[in-house]
Amino acid sequence: MPKPDVPSLVGGLVLAALGVVLLLDRLDAIELSFGTFAPIAFAAMGAILVALGLSRRA
């Protein structure tokens, strides 16, 4: 099995999870506010940046 591209793998999973959160909000299953969405968005961006940094270091 080929070694996966870490930023694409981490970024893809993070974005899919972010999309699920947004979909739940649009379907009124949860209610997003800036207080809840901002930490989620920053965590997503942070995870992608860490993955990019790790892949470059490797």
Next chain:
Amino acid sequence: MEAQVPPSQPQPPAQPQRPRRLYRSRSDRVIGGVCGGLGRYFGIDPIIVRIAAVVLLLFGGASALAYLAFLVLVPNEPPEGAPPPPARTDRTSTATIVAIVVLVLVGGPFLLVGGLAVAGIALPLAVLALIGLLVWWLVSGEGADGGAGDVARRAALGIGVLLVCFAIFAGGAWAAGVGGGAVAAGIVIAAGLALTVSAFAGGFRLLLLPVLALALGVGFVSAANVDLHGGVGQRDYRPASAADLRDRYQIGMGQLTVDLRGADLPRGDTRLKLKVGVGDALVLVPRDVCVASSADVGMGAVSVFDRDSGGLDVEWVDRPAARAEGSRVVVDADVGVGAFEVQHERNDRFDHRGRFDQRDSSDGNEGCGTTAPGRA
């Protein structure tokens, strides 16, 4: 006793000392290696140089201009093992530093007072170029290596990527605002899964930023609870009586005004619902009418007579009781991004930056019997 003199050792031939030169560091760089290079040149920790650069950025932004000048004028450190570049004296490096410092010192005051149009243009351009380089570094991994042409090309590419991402962000926000948020969220999920699968076939990193921009656009609208239905523009309503009131007044983007000053309001409660996606909602009431208000504002401000609140996720509740035999208007407002105001007279309570102007403290909720503090 005689002191013994050690035999003299043969001294190696004196090496000509290489002149100390200013380079942009290859090994210690965040953007272009300028701070790393300066730290090495002056023998100080580059972190200190970086902190100083960020602090200077906050006081007029002179460091952004200086950074860009260093980026263009100072060469990259030669790779290990590479032959040294043609000799330049220590004086040359010092002259470069002095020239840049003089440039900043001369240009800095103009930047600070904002009196010179050139400085006013140069600083935003310098900041924009740095942002472009940072974005391009994130996208491609290419730093600010090479000559001035390469640096300018990468900055331009980074700015281009940023513009495309902003367009996608705005498109996602618009789609979510007009009711297509679930579809946009589905696209984000599908693209995320496609990226995950592509990771096992080499990856497709180019998709990362656009999909993230789309998700942030949808997320922004979801967090602010923006609903763009109801049209765009300015709407003024002047109902003559409570019977003329609509169930709900709504506008997608713009200013919505409901003027009740000429309305014949009955004793007891009259309910009023407002919904604004992006913009202002203004309610004008007679002085002898009590107003009870509740509002949800995603991003913006609430101003009810002499009281106000602002920021993100503003939840406002103010439920004073009316005087005996008096009228009370119960307003329920939902504003995504913007402001909700209740006043006796039409005046511009918000200046051009969206901040509240100084108000007259006597201009309160005069029609109420008691004012119950309920602001959240």
